[in-house]
Amino acid sequence: MHTADAVETIQREMTVFARRARAAAGRMHPELSLVSYTLLGHLEESGGCRATDLAVHYALDKSTVSRQVAGLERAGLIERRPDAADQRVQVLHLTGAGRHILAQVTESRRAAFRERLADWPAEDLSRFADYLVRYNASPGPGRQE
Amino acid sequence: MHTADAVETIQREMTVFARRARAAAGRMHPELSLVSYTLLGHLEESGGCRATDLAVHYALDKSTVSRQVAGLERAGLIERRPDAADQRVQVLHLTGAGRHILAQVTESRRAAFRERLADWPAEDLSRFADYLVRYNASPGPGRQE
DNA sequence: GTCAGGTGGTTGGGTTGTGCAACCATGGAG
DNA sequence: CTCCATGGTTGCACAACCCAACCACCTGAC
Numbered sequence: 001m002h003t004a005d006a007v008e009t010i011q012r013e014m015t016v017f018a019r020r021a022r023a024a025a026g027r028m029h030p031e032l033s034l035v036s037y038t039l040l041g042h043l044e045e046s047g048g049c050r051a052t053d054l055a056v057h058y059a060l061d062k063s064t065v066s067r068q069v070a071g072l073e074r075a076g077l078i079e080r081r082p083d084a085a086d087q088r089v090q091v092l093h094l095t096g097a098g099r100h101i102l103a104q105v106t107e108s109r110r111a112a113f114r115e116r117l118a119d120w121p122a123e124d125l126s127r128f129a130d131y132l133v134r135y136n137a138s139p140g141p142g143r144q145e
Numbered sequence: 146m147h148t149a150d151a152v153e154t155i156q157r158e159m160t161v162f163a164r165r166a167r168a169a170a171g172r173m174h175p176e177l178s179l180v181s182y183t184l185l186g187h188l189e190e191s192g193g194c195r196a197t198d199l200a201v202h203y204a205l206d207k208s209t210v211s212r213q214v215a216g217l218e219r220a221g222l223i224e225r226r227p228d229a230a231d232q233r234v235q236v237l238h239l240t241g242a243g244r245h246i247l248a249q250v251t252e253s254r255r256a257a258f259r260e261r262l263a264d265w266p267a268e269d270l271s272r273f274a275d276y277l278v279r280y281n282a283s284p285g286p287g288r289q290e
Numbered sequence: 291g292t293c294a295g296g297t298g299g300t301t302g303g304g305t306t307g308t309g310c311a312a313c314c315a316t317g318g319a320g
Numbered sequence: 321c322t323c324c325a326t327g328g329t330t331g332c333a334c335a336a337c338c339c340a341a342c343c344a345c346c347t348g349a350c
Contacts, residue, residue, distance in 0.1 A: 006270040007258045008251075013277035015183050016203070018163035020281070023204040023337090035307070038160050052327060058161070059168040061309050066329055068307085088316045088327045106153070113152045116280070125151040128276040131269065132158035135261070136165070168308085180336070197298060206338050211300055213336085233298045233345045 024112075029105050037109075039068055040077060040094065040102045048081075048093040077101060173257065174250050181222075182254075184213055185239065185247045188223060193238040195228075222246060 025034035032040075039054055046053070055065040069092060072078045077098030083089035094102065117125060170179035177185070184199055191198070200210040214237060217223045222243030228234035239247065262270060 003259075003267050003270055006267070006274040007262055008255055009274035010262070010270070010277055011254055011258045012186065013274070013281050014162055014166060015179065016281050017159055017277070018166055019180075019183065019203050019205070021159060021163055033306075034160065035164075038157075038164065041157065050327075059165050060307090062328065063310080063330075064308055066327095070329085086317070086327085090328080109156055110152055113156045114148075117152055117155070120279075122148050122151070124276065125148055125155070127272065128280070129151040129154035129158070131273040131276065132155060132162070134265075135273070136158050136161050178335075195298075205336090207299070208301075208339080209337055211298095215300085231298085231346070235299075 025109075029108070032101060032105050035068055036072055036077075037102070037105055039065070039072065040098055041106070043078060043092055043094050044099065044102055048091050050083075050089055050091060054092075072098070169257075170254075173253065177246060177250050180213055181217055182247070182250055184210075184217065185222060185243055186251070188237055188239050189244065189247055193226075193236050195234055195236060199237075217243070 022034055025037070029037070038058070042054060042057065043049065051065045051069050052062060054060070054069075055062045058065075069078065069080075073080065077095060078092050079095050080090040080092055083091050120128075167179055170182070174182070183203070187199060187202065188194065196210045196214050197207060199205070199214075200207045203210075214223065214225075218225065222240060223237050224240050225235040226238055228236050265273075
């Protein structure tokens with residue numbers, strides 16, 4: 001009983017969050033959509049990867065990633081480097097400008113979150129973060145083909 | 146510092162979740178989009194409300210809600226009832242069919258979540274759920290209620 | 291009464307994110 | 321070399337948005 005309720009709550013609240021996050025993201029940073037931001041973040045975190053890797057990781061179609069990447073390149077935020085080992089592959093890297101924008105947006109997003117989470121005990125915060133990581137790390141229905 | 150890390154992780158993981166959830170939702174229930182599902186759920190939970198209420202609650206534009214509602218009505222899942230006190234208002238209610246579909250989708254979504262969360266201790270689950278509720282309940286940049 | 295301004299809801303127009311399918315180019319067996 | 325798999329792009333369609341303009345109704349001031 002407890003568990004079923006919790007599961008239901010989690011699904012509902014996650015969905016609400018998703019909706020609001022997207023709405024808020026556009027308002028805060030019209031110049032860098034939530035998608036683009038996420039992809040840039042992944043690039044920074046991974047230190048460069050292929051478009052296909054992004055697609056797999058975010059359960060996006062490769063065409064979607066391709067277009068996003070094209071936009072980011074057009075904006076000068078990332079660059080493509082050939083892979084010596086495989087001519088088909090383009091390794092994506094952040095440019096200086098990309099790194100700069102990413103840092104800016106990250107900071108302002110972080111500030112918004114921090115404000116929202118201001119009155120949370122540190123222990124709850126880290127536990128919450130841990131739960132989210134654990135949740136996302138687990139193989140879900142939507143991926144892992 | 147711990148807190149900054151946790152905040153950053155939360156923001157990142159929430160975003161990842163949002164992306165995957167949306168991708169997965171369409172695959173699982175092509176007949177009832179994530180948005181529609183959410184709106185139906187709210188209608189059930191609230192026992193009927195106005196379109197404007199939905200818009201405010203989900204930080205959506207009223208036009209968006211209007212179109213969603215139109216679709217749901219066309220599909221026979223909800224019905225509009227006049228408000229005796231205010232002729233402008235249409236109170237939205239689930240129909241029998243709407244209730245039926247909602248229950249179906251909820252069940253299958255719940256099953257997917259449950260599977261994903263199967264190996265979580267009950268205590269962690271309820272705490273996770275609690276965190277999400279608390280997070281969403283707090284006034285955010287997108288305003289609340 | 292009537293007229294103004296506010297609120298619930300719809301519609302037109304445009305943007306973005308997305309998937310699917312078809313396509314090209316390269317890589318790797320056989 | 322041939323055949324198929326893989327990384328990536330492009331055409332097309334669609335869903336979900338938002339903004340702005342609009343209609344209908346409510347409310348309060350006159």
